[in-house]
Amino acid sequence: SQQGEEDPQALSIQEGENATMNCSYKTSINNLQWYRQNSGRGLVHLILIRSNEREKHSGRLRVTLDTSKKSSSLLITASRAADTASYFCATDRTWGAQKLVFGQGTRLTINP
Amino acid sequence: DVKVTQSSRYLVKRTGEKVFLECVQDMDHENMFWYRQDPGLGLRLIYFSYDVKMKEKGDIPEGYSVSREKKERFSLILESASTNQTSMYLCASSLRAGYGYTFGSGTRLTVV
Numbered sequence: 001s002q003q004g005e006e007d008p009q010a011l012s013i014q015e016g017e018n019a020t021m022n023c024s025y026k027t028s029i030n031n032l033q034w035y036r037q038n039s040g041r042g043l044v045h046l047i048l049i050r051s052n053e054r055e056k057h058s059g060r061l062r063v064t065l066d067t068s069k070k071s072s073s074l075l076i077t078a079s080r081a082a083d084t085a086s087y088f089c090a091t092d093r094t095w096g097a098q099k100l101v102f103g104q105g106t107r108l109t110i111n112p
Numbered sequence: 113d114v115k116v117t118q119s120s121r122y123l124v125k126r127t128g129e130k131v132f133l134e135c136v137q138d139m140d141h142e143n144m145f146w147y148r149q150d151p152g153l154g155l156r157l158i159y160f161s162y163d164v165k166m167k168e169k170g171d172i173p174e175g176y177s178v179s180r181e182k183k184e185r186f187s188l189i190l191e192s193a194s195t196n197q198t199s200m201y202l203c204a205s206s207l208r209a210g211y212g213y214t215f216g217s218g219t220r221l222t223v224v
Binding site: 030031033035040041042043044045048050088090092098099100101102103104105 | 157
């Protein structure tokens, strides 16, 4: 039961540019989270934004959430080669036991 | 930092074997999860647990079982391994509902 869908599926940019990835979802949520996965490894939690928040920052990351449009975006500013990874959004509809539902991810490539 | 440790990075098993995948977290997290990740299908939830000896089915529990006898350990069991269970298996934990997940590094299982 895929909830979040990322767009684009793949993104390739030059080092130093900004990268924007979008996530859309279908049902109401408690919070939305973004994760990064380097090739062949586990996922790393980046940021969590709650349904009553509209924007959140963490270092070079900026996340927005529009619950009326059921969408979120992740902006990475001043990209670096080390940002090359897959990025996933995950929605949490927790009212009871927690159970994140992940999208299929955006593959981001930063070219030096 | 919370650490989630999966017992093996790579595993090769024969069809019909009983396979145990172990996961240990060291920060007293309530919730633990098993996902599998396949190209084109994203992350799919197999089972999760929100307390010792408690377990709930995820989206694809068929062919799997789990055990959580101690809070820090969550085991995934493939009762009779089949080739369609060849996949990357990811364990994760979270403090409680409304918090982000910490993932292990993953176990790449090949069933031959």
